[in-house]
Amino acid sequence: MQPKDFGFGEDEKLLRDSARKFLEDALPIDKLRTLVAPDHVEAYESDTQPVYYDESIWKQIVELGWTTLAVPEEAGGAGMKMVAVASLAEEAGRAALPSPLISTLVSTCVLREAKSDGASAALGRIAAGEAATMAMTNATGSWEADDTDVVAEGAGDGVKLSGTACFVQDARKASFFVVAARGDAGVGLYCVDADAPGVEILPDQIVDLTRDQARVRFDGVAVGADAVAATAGSGADAIRAATPAMLVIIAADLCGAAEWQLQTTAEYARVRTQFDHPLGFFQAVKHPIVNMMIDIDRARSLVYGAACDIDTGEGNPQLSARMAKSAAADAAAFACGRSVQLHGGIGFTWECDLHIYFKRQKHNQALYGDAIYQRAKIGELL
Amino acid sequence: MAKKDTPEQAEFREYCRNWLKDNKPGPPPSRLPELAIEVSDEAHREYLCAWQKKCYEAGLVACDYPSEYGGGGHQGFQRIASQELSRAGTPFLINVIGLGMAAPTILHHGTEEQKRQYLKPLFSADEIWCQGFSEPGAGSDLASAQTSAVRDGDNWILNGHKVWTSLATFAKWMILLARHSKEDKYKGLTYFIAPIEGAKGVTVRPLIKITGGTGFNEVLFEDVVISDDMRLDEVGKGWTVAMTTLTHERGAAEGAGGGGGGGVDDRIESLIALAKKTPRGSGTAWDDPVIRDRIVQIAIRAAGLRQTARRGRVEGLIDHPMRLPLQGKVVMTELMQDAAAIGLEIEGAAGSLYVRDDNAPDEGEWPLSYLNSYGMTIAAGTSEIQRNILGERVLGMAKSK
CATH class of the missing domain: 2.40.110.10 (Butyryl-CoA Dehydrogenase, subunit A, domain 2)
Known part of the structure; x- marks a missing residue:
């Protein structure tokens, strides 16, 4: 029997809440904008594109132990459940965190499946703080x-x-x-x-x-x-075995970022007035925002269901994780489009924060296979 | 955290399971409709009333209502009984409007006498209940109801026209929203219990759905006299009482238990089975990647519904208490509608064959359920109203009015 609560208990909640708090403090939206979108020419017209990332935040993240979460205890890590890793990835998405966190977590999941001395040594390096x-x-x-x-x-x-x-x-x-x-x-x-x-x-x-x-x-x-x-000969098997975990991590990131897009757009619809009403008064605005929420909630539920499948070894993680990624990618795609469109002219500008999330979402949609790719895989399993 | 059973609840769950195993009813006289609110056949009524009565007598119905009103006097037992009823796949409980809407409203707003008189026979299905809210001119805008209640000494005289009243052909009572005053849209409403079966001046007529079948009714009131002790709560409080009823409406759909019509997962399975057996080009519809993608999309939505039901009970993964509960109706009904639409498309030309045609795939189920699905996306607050409610109550956007 799977735990009804996905195995998301007090420990997981504490970790997630502290991660959210840390990122809210360390990387508020104004700081994020200054960090990753300081200048459009520099970003897109440099001969070598700059790496926008705050190494001091990354050092703190490593100190907080986030990169060791998925490392098994025997390799010096925290050996936390996938539901905990997913909740962390969700927070990274919500903050649009520029860092090698997601890459490190994904690599960890692959190395975990490789089950060799060399893999253990590499996991030890991650546990020691390497990305x-x-x-x-x-x-x-x-x-x-x-x-x-x-x-x-x-x-x-x-x-x-x-x-x-x-x-x-x-x-x-x-x-x-x-x-x-x-x-x-x-x-x-x-x-x-x-x-x-x-x-x-x-x-x-x-x-x-x-x-x-x-x-x-x-x-x-x-x-x-x-x-x-x-x-x-055994490397592809390890990647295949780790695929559900990789998909859950990216899907969680997509959900967290989509939730930010939802809340930001809902807030705009509450405060921006046109035709003597807040935008949200008009159903042509209100209903798509609600649809964003419905899509996000579906994806988020699937993410935790798939993470729990991985943790318990029950169910079919190859199926449930692909469902989660497909749903999350579609939810993100919709949230991207509506967030910019419903903000109107300001949403189309560089100075508005929306494009930072829009671009991260587009990137994540494709990563490890887009929604259509996942559904083709699911079709083979049904 | 998900709710864990207390020792008493665990014991009760065990009892429910054993009882349901030993008391599974025989097959119905003919195929039951998908939902309790669609029952319109007398033989079905008899069969289903007998089943609910048996469940009630075994303690699986009204578990959490006070024992002085015929309930079980427990706390937190109904959730378990409903889960086990659902798991056992036994027929649904027919008095779904009574259990889900009338009973909680009476418990909350009724007098001591009203609770003692109406609740027990409601639980046992000796008396079936229906609901009189919608009118020809009051659909989504429920508060514009015009059915009138005029005070006449100790009595009220009712005149008006209620529509979409499920189960009215079998109903002994109706919960009724009526207008005693035209001065204020909301404060002019009062809530009553109205007699239906055999009452003078009451006419129940079946309404014919787009499917060609019936399943709900219209009810006409012509100078129907009821005594003042059939009023629920104060004069002018009708809208407040109606909100209590509507708060429980979702419970009416889910809490009544039973698996008579088959759920979302059954629907997905039959959709896949249909695609795999329907020829298309040189293979089957399932071999067509476009069709398969659409079916998988539906399957993902169905899996999402299941996981959302699970997440809805995990405190650490909920942002707003009403966010998931208020989505339930619109998500479920639109999913079923889209699933039926795809089924119909997969059938292609054969989708033209309706239930009476011997050559119709799946006995014509797909065109029938697609037509029927609009009842679900319209009834009990249209999908548009549901989205208004979500946008306003969960996301705090301005009321669209």
């Missing part, structure tokens, strides 16, 4: 676990990695990459320091201001045996 990110996506942006363009040559005591991983999240914030690379026996997972010889980070010019993204080129990068997290 990690997955380098697993190919040039076409495929989210299939074994579609990598990076090749691993050799075996036994170590391998050499060559090729380029694309769409690597927070590449310029992470201290190491978890690289999916194909060898003769299949895809393995290899931990590579961001500053290792032969690693070149080629930053993308992206829309989202709360992240950085890059292609990472590996030119004969030597990986020692102790840095092999999953041997050739």
